[in-house]
Amino acid sequence: MDSKKTPTPPKSVLDESRQIDRAVSLIEMGARLQVLESETDLSYERLLRLYKEVAGRSPSKGQLPFSTDWFLTWQPNIHASLFQNIHAYLSRSSADLENVDVMIKAYGLYTEQVQANGVEPLLTITRAWRLVRFIKNGMLKMVSCTRCGGHFVADTYENPRHFVCGLCEPPARAGKGAGAANGVHLQ
Numbered sequence: 001m002d003s004k005k006t007p008t009p010p011k012s013v014l015d016e017s018r019q020i021d022r023a024v025s026l027i028e029m030g031a032r033l034q035v036l037e038s039e040t041d042l043s044y045e046r047l048l049r050l051y052k053e054v055a056g057r058s059p060s061k062g063q064l065p066f067s068t069d070w071f072l073t074w075q076p077n078i079h080a081s082l083f084q085n086i087h088a089y090l091s092r093s094s095a096d097l098e099n100v101d102v103m104i105k106a107y108g109l110y111t112e113q114v115q116a117n118g119v120e121p122l123l124t125i126t127r128a129w130r131l132v133r134f135i136k137n138g139m140l141k142m143v144s145c146t147r148c149g150g151h152f153v154a155d156t157y158e159n160p161r162h163f164v165c166g167l168c169e170p171p172a173r174a175g176k177g178a179g180a181a182n183g184v185h186l187q
Contacts, residue, residue, distance in 0.1 A: 016042075023047060024054055025104050029125040033059040039100040039129075064126060068139050071131055071153050074166045074174055079122040080131055081152040081165075083110040084142060087132060088151075103132055 019040045026036055027050065036047045051059045071080045087106035094102060107128050114121045123131075131153070134140040143154040145165035152165045166174075 020050065022100060022104070023050055026125065027051055027054040029104070029107060031125045031129070032064060034064050035126055035129050065130060068134055068155070070127070071134070071140060072155060074171050076122050077153055077166050079110075079114070080127075081142075081150070082113065083107065083123050083128050084131060084135065084153055085151055086110055086113075087128075088142070099132075103129060 019042050023036050023040050023042060026039065033044075033047060033051060036042070036051070037044060040047070042050070048059070070076050083106060086109050087103060090097070090102045090106050090109075091099075094105070097105070104125075107123075107125050110123065110128070111121045131140070135142070135153075138156060140153055141156055141158070142151045143158055143160045143163045144151055145163060145168055146161070147164055147168040150165055150167070152163070154160075154163060
């Protein structure tokens with residue numbers, strides 16, 4: 001057995017700086033530590049120290065949301081669809097950006113757009129990251145509404161020939177509950 005180790009290539013200072021900038025952006029947006037681990041090459045210990053330094057607290061513990069169901073309910077679907085449309089556009093038009101940078105940029109534009117309309121963002125950066133992965137892995141897809149033509153997040157098995165979005169056909173109690181003050185207003 002050969003005891004020689006293959007030398008590891010030296011780490012680029014610029015690459016490490018980009019990784020730290022990326023991690024800081026994600027932390028400032030509220031990303032969970034698991035997202036940072038997945039999207040950067042920084043060690044767990046380094047990310048933990050960085051998280052505490054940037055956020056001023058330890059990262060949240062526990063599992064990440066995994067169910068696709070959340071994205072299919074009325075208001076979350078509208079927010080998820082808005083984000084995913086921005087993400088898809090940026091993916092097509094920004095070929096020079098890495099996937100995680102497209103997601104960061106798309107999430108920033110999503111929150112900016114929603115807040116400009118006086119609505120609190122329902123989608124967290126962690127859920128946005130999960131949504132991108134669900135679509136990439138075929139667990140969710142984008143479908144065009146047969147009435148308005150908008151593209152919306154839908155279940156993989158949704159029949160696109162009969163799909164009507166939650167804006168064209170809102171649920172009966174939409175906008176009438178106690179939380180309606182923070183969401184979409186229907187007239």
